[in-house]
Amino acid sequence: MNYRDFIETVRTRALKAAGDEGEVIINRVVKNNDTELDGLIIREKDYKVSPSIYLNYYYDKYCGGCSMDDIMNQILHEYYTHRDAIHFDPLLFEKFENIRNRIAFKIINYNSNKKYLRDIPFKRFLDLAIVYYVVFDEFMGKKATVTINNSYIRKWGITDEELEKQALNNTASILRYSIKPLATLLREHGETIPSDDDKQIYVLTNEANFNGAACILYKDLLKKVSSEIESDLYIIPSSVHEVLIIPKADNITSEELSRMVREVNETDLEREDILSDHVYEYSYKNGCITM
Numbered sequence: 001m002n003y004r005d006f007i008e009t010v011r012t013r014a015l016k017a018a019g020d021e022g023e024v025i026i027n028r029v030v031k032n033n034d035t036e037l038d039g040l041i042i043r044e045k046d047y048k049v050s051p052s053i054y055l056n057y058y059y060d061k062y063c064g065g066c067s068m069d070d071i072m073n074q075i076l077h078e079y080y081t082h083r084d085a086i087h088f089d090p091l092l093f094e095k096f097e098n099i100r101n102r103i104a105f106k107i108i109n110y111n112s113n114k115k116y117l118r119d120i121p122f123k124r125f126l127d128l129a130i131v132y133y134v135v136f137d138e139f140m141g142k143k144a145t146v147t148i149n150n151s152y153i154r155k156w157g158i159t160d161e162e163l164e165k166q167a168l169n170n171t172a173s174i175l176r177y178s179i180k181p182l183a184t185l186l187r188e189h190g191e192t193i194p195s196d197d198d199k200q201i202y203v204l205t206n207e208a209n210f211n212g213a214a215c216i217l218y219k220d221l222l223k224k225v226s227s228e229i230e231s232d233l234y235i236i237p238s239s240v241h242e243v244l245i246i247p248k249a250d251n252i253t254s255e256e257l258s259r260m261v262r263e264v265n266e267t268d269l270e271r272e273d274i275l276s277d278h279v280y281e282y283s284y285k286n287g288c289i290t291m
Contacts, residue, residue, distance in 0.1 A: 001068075006059050007038060013072050014042055017079065021045040027052070032240065032272045033112040042079055048090060051082035093134075093146075096156035102134045103148070104174050105167040106211035108240060109276050120149045121160045126291050127276055130217070132167050135174050168219075175206035177215040179225065182244065200229065205242035212242045213275050216282075216289065226284040233282040235289065236261060237275040254279045 001009070007026060014024045025041045029052065039052035058071050092098045110117070110129040122129040136144040153163065182201040202225070205212030216222060216235055226233050231247035236257055238244050257279040265274045280289050 001062070003059055006062060007055060009068065010040060010055060010058070010072070010075065014040060014075070017044075017076055018042050019044050026055070029054075030115050032108055032116065033274055034115045035272050036115075040075065040079075042083075044083075047083060051079060053078055053082075093152065094155075096158055099134050100166055101170060102136065102174070103132055103163065103166045104135050104171040104211075104214075105130050105132050105164075105217070106214045106240065107131075107217070107275065109274065112274070119151075120147060121153055121163055123160075123164060125217070126280070126289070127278060130164075130214075132163055171214065172218045172221075175208055175210070175212070175214075177204065177218055177221060178207050178209075178212075179204045179245070200247050202245040203238075203242055204245050209241055211240060213237060213240050216243060216280075222282045222289070223284065223287055226282060232284055235280040235282060237278070237280070238264070239269060239273040240275045241273065243275075248281065254281060 011024050011026055015022075018024050022042065022044045025043065027039045027041065029037050029039045031037055037054045037056050040055055041050050041052055043050050053075055055075075058075060061074075062068065062071055107125065107128045107130055108116070110124060110127055113129060117129060117131070120131055122131045124130075132148045134146045134148060136146075148163065153160065179202050182203050185203055204215050204225075206215055222233060222235075225245060229245075229247050231249075234246045234248050234252075234254065234257060236244035236246065238261075258277060261279060262277045265277060278291050280291055282289050
């Protein structure tokens with residue numbers, strides 16, 4: 001069964017779950033790094049909000065030998081689990097005041113997100129783009145979020161500058177930063193670190209470990225880290241969720257680090273999680289991040 005037939009089979013079989021007065025919709029969704037996914041939405045009569053279930057992953061399972069019956073059981077299990085866990089009122093988005101204090105920012109790659117950025121407000125930063133989203137409480141063990149697009153800006157009657165200011169005010173308190181030595185984190189996961197590998201490498205993210213690379217833009221945070229380490233810094237973009245911080249030293253160059261980052265991006269990361277192929281530098285004297 002090819003992908004198009006698979007999508008139609010899922011849509012047809014999901015109609016039963018939607019009920020007589022419900023509907024089934026399949027939307028093409030553009031995610032980070034212009035990754036395009038097909039989201040299945042089952043809308044039952046008495047439910048205002050429905051989760052989007054991405055079918056691309058299930059097609060991979062089907063191609064790997066999973067039966068269509070098993071696929072549908074997994075899809076419906078995911079739907080019912082998420083449907084019953086959602087506690088979200090869409091009317092919150094009718095007024096800016098309702099969500100003002102929930103707005104945060106994240107950073108993504110600019111050149112890899114041309115489609116994604118078409119309909120959302122953003123601000124350029126080096127080879128990155130700062131974008132904005134609304135953060136809700138924990139949902140299924142993760143933060144529930146909604147990306148802010150241009151239609152919301154028009155509805156609320158605010159400017160991009162007002163949105164940026166609100167996000168800058170909120171993010172560091174909504175998503176508090178976390179910085180720990182890499183060796184400590186590896187030991188916490190039961191990995192043994194040879195003493196000669198126990199170098200000054202730090203993992204910077206937020207407490208939710210979600211879109212945590214944005215912490216590099218928290219006010220005075222890198223200045224504090226640089227002061228404590230007593231060195232300028234290399235910032236290694238390990239993913240959109242975290243970065244590695246190491247002291248800038250003469251025995252390693254940004255070119256060597258960038259080559260390492262490219263290799264990891266090509267072999268170890270999902271496309272959606274890649275932030276950049278470039279390493280950044282932070283100067284304590286100038287208080288600036290550069291490429």
